[in-house]
Amino acid sequence: MLGSRTGIKTLLLLGIPVLVICAFFSLTRCAVVWDGEVVVVARDREIAEAAVNDYLEQLESSAGMPVKINADTVKYRPTWRFGAVEDKKEIQLCLAQKLDHQYEASGIFVDGKQIVAVKDKAVAQQVLDKLLNTYSVDEDEKGKLSFKQQVEIKPVTVDRYDLMDADRAVEYIRFGGVEVREYKVKEGDTLWDVAIAAKLPVEELMEANPDLTPETMQIGQQIKISRPAPLVDVLTTYQDVRREEMSFRVQEKVDQNLYWGEQKLVQKGSPGQREVVYEVTLENGLETKRRVLEQKVIKEPVPQVIAKGNKKLLAFRGGNGRLAYPTVGSIVSPFGQRWGRVHEGVDIAANYGSPVVAAEAGTVQRAGYRGGYGLCIDISHGSGVVTRYAHLSSAAVKPGQRVERGQFIGRAGSSGNSTGPHLHFEVIVNGVPKNPALFI
Helix, strand or coil: CHHHHHHHHHHHHHHHHHHHHHHHHHCEEEEEEECCEEEEEECCHHHHHHHHHHHHHHHHHHHCCCEECCHHHEEEEEEECCCCECCHHHHHHHHHHHCCCEEEEEEEEECCEEEEEECCHHHHHHHHHHHHHCCCCCHHHCCEEEECCCEEEEEEEECHHHECCHHHHHHHHHHCEEEEEEEECCCCCCHHHHHHHHCCCHHHHHHHCCCCCHHHCCCCCEEEEEEEECCCCEEEEEEEEEEEEECCCEEEEEEEEEEECCEEEEECCECEEEEEEEEEEEECCEEEEEEEEEEEEEECCECEEEEEEEECCCHHHCCCCCCCCCCCCCEEECCEEECCEEECCEEEECCCCCEEECCCCEEEEEEEECHHHCEEEEEEEECCEEEEEEEEEEECCCCCCEECCCCEEEEEECCCCCCCCEEEEEEEECCEEECHHHCC
16 A cells, blocks of 8 residues: 555656646747847747748739848747747738848949849849930931940849839939039129029029028129939940031132232132041930041032232332322222112211312312212322212312322312212222222
8 A cells, every 4th residue: 555655656756747848848839030029929830930931922922023031030939938829811910010121123233333223134124225215316327325334233132112113213313313513603693594594493593502692692603503414324326427518728819910909709619528427426315526437528629719919009109009098087888889880989988078188199180070979079190090089069179280199189078969978989990990998
């Protein structure tokens, strides 16, 4: 009897710890730990891992791209707890609230700096193709498109809200930069003038220049003008074949039979033609460079030949052969065609009664009224040269009288066919009217 009791005690002493240990292990759960913090406690590791993997698969399926989670930050640890989450969806709800994740995407880099991130490499290439095609040229011109900067596509890990679709990425790359220029205020400028010239609202101009006040603008003050600019520049290079006109040269030669200042067209010039092949470079659609690759002359230009005289009007008098100015005033009506007929002299502005002098020494041939000339004086200077002074109000010389250069011969007026006081002055060489402006 005593031995039986002893056996029962021994059995109890050994069995109770075993039962406690079995109970402990039966209550052991699996904790999903994220970055050192318990996210949820599942019944066992199998359920926990299945819930996490299903959750990540759902994320990838909805986004259509791989999800990136650092394996070192998700851990599974045994824990002793009476309660545990057994429903997979409830576990995933806890994961969604606390589990941080990123997506494996493709980034577009310009000169080593990431500017946008998109879903994958195919979308990134689509963005770059759209940027290039924005500035494509006609098919006939066979243009070459490239980026000015170094552009690369690289794998990146980003948050979902950092991703862009193709169209948004194109727009951001084209207009997401800022170009800042400075304008120096000139006399008479207002802030509204500057804003109109810069094609910006006044509000944006003031926002870019917080210290600027319209009332205190000073000449020479620098104003910053900000405008959208691309984050990458597109270069377009193509060949432009053109036929261009070649200008002709003008050659001059001396004609001893022409007076000083006179000229005559000997040969009319004619432009030539050439075919030129240019290499044209555009930056963001604007031409920045044009280089000649080759050129071929199709038609040579014909030079224009002009004969110019150096013969002095009155060479035997010495000096430069120029005539003295006959009165004080400027030429108001030149030599040549006027009112449908030839004006054979020049009209010089003069007040009524202004003195008139001889343009050169000579002999008075005429001093009297002559039709439309009114009161008129003709002076012969020899060598077939005659000067005429018309529309006078009075004459101080007589026919046959000898006069010297600069001698007073009469006064300006408005006699004959005249609309007002002035001096009509002519230079006649061997009976042919010449342009007086060439000799006075």
